[in-house]
Amino acid sequence: MLYPEIVIAGCGNPLFADDGFGPAVIEEMEKLTLPDNVLIVDAGLGGPHFIFTLLDPEVTKKLVIVDIADYGAEPGSITKLRVEDLPPGAYRDAHSWDLAEPLQRIKDRIDVTIIGCQPARVTAPEFELGLSDEVQEAIPKTIRVILETIGVDYGTTINLQKEGRQRGTAETCSSGKNS
Structure with missing residues (x-):
């Protein structure tokens, strides 16, 4: 199995209002032309555990x-966090599993950045599709922060049409590429 050099994973559940922020960012990033060594993936609700694979x-x-x-x-404010910024137990998934500890284990070998957006509302367990206006408006800035973080020039990626690139499916994950 070949692995990508850079993984960008959007985590969250679009059924719970602003919790769908991560997947919404990935959906917008799919419109960009990115280097072949970058894998973008909608990691969904159990995302952080899926990411480790x-x-x-x-x-x-x-x-x-x-x-x-x-x-x-x-609401809509963006922060860039390092694993060291996460107090123990502060970063949990929907199943209340602490994710800071597994990230601590890999941080010395892989550069880990968490880009977080302050939600306006998360409706779990009630369903509500769609992001708040504040969080929706944070998507372009978030993409610029991601591209800066991975060293890709924002100006050369925006408005370029994707040619056959897909989300991180089983096929693209095994090759380590999105194309």
Whole structure:
């Protein structure tokens, strides 16, 4: 199995309002032309656990996780966190599994960045499709932060048409490429 050098994973569940932020960012990023060494994947609800299957510390250099993060800011605000910034137990998935500890284990071998957006509302367990206006408006800025983080020039990727690139499906994951 070949692994990508850079993995960008959008985590969250679009059924719970702003919790769908990560997948919405990935959907927009799919419109960009990115280098072949970058894998973008909608990792969904169990995303952080799925992500670990896409990493090989011998090959993978960067992991960027895109998710909501309640850090007391104005809705739609973006923050860039390192694993060291996560207090134990502070980053949990929907099943209440602490994700900071597994990220701690890989942070010395893979550059891990969490890009979080302050949600306006998360409706779980009630269903509500669609992001709040504040979180929707944060998507372009988030994409610029991601591209800066992975060292891709924003100006050369925007408005370029995708040619046959797909999300991280089983086929693309095994090749380590999106094309």
